[in-house]
Amino acid sequence: MRRIIHNTTAIVTCLALLAPQIAAAQDGPGDEPREGLSAIIQQAKKAAQDDKQMAEEEDARPAVKGQNKDKNDRKKADKSEKKPKAKPQKADKDDAKPKAKPDQQDKKDNAGIMGEPGKAAREQKAADDKKPAPKPKADSNVLTIGKGQVQADRAAQMPGLAKVLNQEVQDGLTRDQLTCLQGGSYPCADGDRAITPRGVVIEPNGGGPFRLADTANQMFRIGKSGDMVQRAAEEDTRETxxxxxxxxxxxxxxxxxxxxxxxxxxxxxxxxxxxxxxxxxxxxxxxxxxxxxxxxxxxxxxxxxxxxxxxxxxxxxxxxxxxxxxxxxxxxxxxxxxxxxxxxxxxxxxxxxxxxxxxxxxxxxxxxxxxxxxxxxxxxxxxxxxxxxxxxxxxxxxxxxxxxxxxxxxxxxxxxxxxxxxxxxxxxxxxxxxxxxxxxxxxxxxxxxxxxxxxxxxxxxxxxxxxxxxxxxxxxxxxxxxxxxxxxxxxxxxxxxxxxxxxxxxxxxxxxxxxxxxxxxxxxxxxxxxxxxxxxxxxxxxxxxxxxxxxxxxxxxxxxxxxxxxxxxxxxxxxxxxxxxxxxxxxxxxxxxxxxxxxxxxxxx
Structure with missing residues (x-):
């Protein structure tokens, strides 16, 4: 009987020693222990008290013959050996409750040493890294250049202006930076042509993007030095x-x-x-x-x-x-x-x-x-x-x-x-x-x-x-x-x-x-x-x-x-x-x- 008491006491002691680590692994928000941990400890303590009480009652009974005494001793030993196994079953029952949040589950399953992420955390991170990055939402204010044949032809005719426009777009040109060719700020009436901050005249191409306006509508040209030069009103006019x-x-x-x-x-x-x-x-x-x-x-x-x-x-x-x-x-x-x-x-x-x-x-x-x-x-x-x-x-x-x-x-x-x-x-x-x-x-x-x-x-x-x-x-x-x-x-x-x-x-x-x-x-x-x-x-x-x-x-x-x-x-x-x-x-x-x-x-x- 005393051996049974000693075994139960040892189990309680081990649980007491492991309590801080288990609590750290299962603590919820606000550092409050979860109910499963408290139940395990309380059940272990109650089992120890029951074994102690049973031992005291056995000591108080009159002695019996050796054969019966040996038989009872074996039954009590078997009983004392089965009790510690019953406790983990209750713990398994607690595990059937809803799982903890992913970050807490990583700590619970294979928690690493000295705060390092455990195996589950590493596996989750690897999976996240493989996921494609979410596409950014389209910004309707961002100006884009069309890829149609008209744009390609005009870019070939006016490579200097096309280069200036592309640079403006790469620098983050937005529609609200445009000025309407007929005066006023964007948006222009009836899809009229607009001027970029550097002076390139563009026009809607029928969809969301823009394209270069034709040569006759351009206000500037590229000079010999590569700078934007305002065109004379007489340039590119019809011969009379x-x-x-x-x-x-x-x-x-x-x-x-x-x-x-x-x-x-x-x-x-x-x-x-x-x-x-x-x-x-x-x-x-x-x-x-x-x-x-x-x-x-x-x-x-x-x-x-x-x-x-x-x-x-x-x-x-x-x-x-x-x-x-x-x-x-x-x-x-x-x-x-x-x-x-x-x-x-x-x-x-x-x-x-x-x-x-x-x-x-x-x-x-x-x-x-x-x-x-x-x-x-x-x-x-x-x-x-x-x-x-x-x-x-x-x-x-x-x-x-x-x-x-x-x-x-x-x-x-x-x-x-x-x-x-x-x-x-x-x-x-x-x-x-x-x-x-x-x-x-x-x-x-x-x-x-x-x-x-x-x-x-x-x-x-x-x-x-x-x-x-x-x-x-x-x-x-x-x-x-x-x-x-x-x-x-x-x-x-x-x-x-x-x-x-x-x-x-x-x-x-x-x-x-x-x-x-x-x-x-x-x-x-x-x-x-x-x-x-x-x-x-x-x-x-x-x-x-x-x-x-x-x-x-x-x-x-x-x-x-x-x-x-x-x-x-x-x-x-x-x-x-x-x-x-x-x-x-x-x-x-x-x-x-x-x-x-x-x-x-x-x-x-």
Missing amino acids: QAAREAAKQSQPVSAAALNASEGSGKMTEQKVTKDSTRSSSEDFATSLRDALAGDDAARNRSRDDAKDDDSSSDLTKALLLGAGALAVGSFLNNNRQVALSAPDRVVVTRDDGSQEVIKDEVALLRQPGSNVTTENFDDGSSRTVVTREDGSRVVTIRDADLRVLRRTLVSADGTTTQLIDDTTDVQPVDVSQLPAPAEVQNSDAPMNEDELRAALRRESDIGRRFTLSQIRNIPEVRSLVAPVNIDAITFDSGSAAIRPDQAKQLQALGRVIQDSVAENPSEIFMIEGHTDTVGADAFNLALSDRRAESVALALTEYFDVPPENLVTQGYGEQFLRIRAEGDIRGNRRASVRRITELLRTAGAQ
Whole structure:
């Protein structure tokens, strides 16, 4: 019996010694022992107490014969040997309860030594490592480039821009970083094109990704140094019939007015007053919309006036004398059809569909107080002399289409300055041999006076001269000198008038031109007008030409810029600064270009 007690006590002692380790393996959250462990210990203690009590009872009974005593001793020994085995059975019953969490099960099964992960933990980690990483959720804001054939073709045509775009995408370009080509932030209306932060124009490809916009819509190109260079508005534009004719010209235009003596032509005379001239703040009396539609009275006047004269002389009469308009739909020489007709200018359409504006080039010179004398000759050419109150004179000779062939300033002291002369040294133009376009203004911020002076006086080493007609009609020639945008001027829709508060913002430009003319009286600046694509082509061309004239008038009225040193030209919607269609303010603009170096005329004589 005492042996049984000793065995039971030993079991309890072992359990007591193992209790901390078992507790550490089975502790739950908050370091609280699990119920299974407590049950095992309590059952072991109870078994020991029962064995002790049984032993005491056996000792109290009377002795029996040895045979029976041995038999009872063997039964008690067998009983005492079976009791320890019953305890693990209860522990196994506890194990049937829900298994512990994976991290706790790793500790329970084959727990490692000194906190190292056990076998189960290592096996679980190996299984986790073999699982594929979960795919990240698609971010709808991240910009991606399509893989279609159109994108591949355009990337091959514009490898430099494609490289810039790919780099932006790799750097994490998002859709909210885009700017709409027509203005405003992304998303753009109706899937319009957008510009990346570095200036690449892209467009939706019909799905989620984007692709490069075509060359005609790109605002930048890659320069020789690998940098992004803003493209001139004249780059990659369609060649017109007027440009081809100007490029082929190799002989000066002949005109009777060039060699005729003064007073030999049909003479008209006009005294200019304030009431007979237009200021920059006033719009034109004739509505271009009405002129575009044409009216029966205008047609009848034109036909009556043209009975004894050809159409060229009729054009001269209409514009020089303001006697009326040509009939819309009628034809001038060189098969040019009248698309818009107004007393101040006419728009004609050529065989290739391109359009030209014809106007009175002396309109700027008709300042109040001056006396204007015009001689008309049989070939349609004319000579106009504007005599000012200070005694100076400006002599302008034009051909039958009113193009300026020669302009000369005769100062009050008799000094003669040749301003324009297209009657000598006329050379054809091979566009493919011309230098690259000049770098254009790459900022919408207004320039101060010093910046304007530097931009306008930047000279180009062209190595030859061009006629005024070549400069006006050949975009590649004109782009050899960069334009300066006149951002201070905005026009109302359909209007060519400039408000006085806007005109005053031309002060810096006026000073720069005035100073340039004071240093070199033969300086020539061309004021250009542009529109957006809203409206008819003929309407926009005439409107842009009127706007260019308004800017020139403002420079003369407010800052005393000599009008003879200015020429004006409207281009309508031909050369968009922002290469997109629609109502875009950035395309309704005026700009100025110093063309002295292109003309290469003689100085004072």
